[in-house]
Amino acid sequence: MEVLSMKVPANALVFDTGPLRHFAMQGWLGVLRYLAEDRPVFIPDSVERELNRTIEYASPVRAVLDADWINVHRSNDLSYVEAFARYADRLAVGGWRLAVGDKNIGECGVLAMGHVYGCEVVLDDATPRRIAEEVGIRATATISLLCKGIRMKRLTIDMVECLADHLLEGEYYLPFRRGEFRQHVLENGLIDYDEI
DSSP states (O other): OEEEOSOOOTTOEEEOHHHHHHHHHTTOHHHHHHHHTTSOEEEEHHHHHHHHHHTTTOGGGHHHHHOTTEEEEOOOOHHHHHHHHHHHHHHSTTOHHHHHHSSSHHHHHHHHHHHHHOOEEEOOSHHHHHHHHHHTOOEEOHHHHHHHHHHTTSSOHHHHHHHHHHHHHTTOOOSSOTTOHHHHHHHTTSSOGGGO
């Protein structure tokens, strides 16, 4: 994993902790690399810290931190720090001090990167995605990325159904139950019948 303190290109994908951790735990991390194609992939150092905390009980997460295609962004640039603090105030009960020692720190960094650099962020939690939408940050969910892969004929629906079921087995929250991926994405217009 390369550590960068430079500006992040606008075509980058910036991932939150959840998708990376769960894809790694279930052995599907390579799918995210495949879907990124030639787009650079970044995580803020706040996501790196969250991932480091999980290695003790989730050793497959080490694959994320060792991946040479995932860049860690560190910045003490005032615009980034201010954006991080703004999102921490919104996402953490009691303000950013709780976020720093507790949860949501990853989302704060991801949103700050999307805000400052204009890149696309990958968030699966509804509240951070709603905040991104409110302030005009390009945000997508993991399921949307997978469906785009199906539409582009880079992934098959059968493969993604299996992947989604594995994520659910690993207790990752998705808006459907095991065996319901196809039904969910069709009913919600994420893919069309002719794309299956």
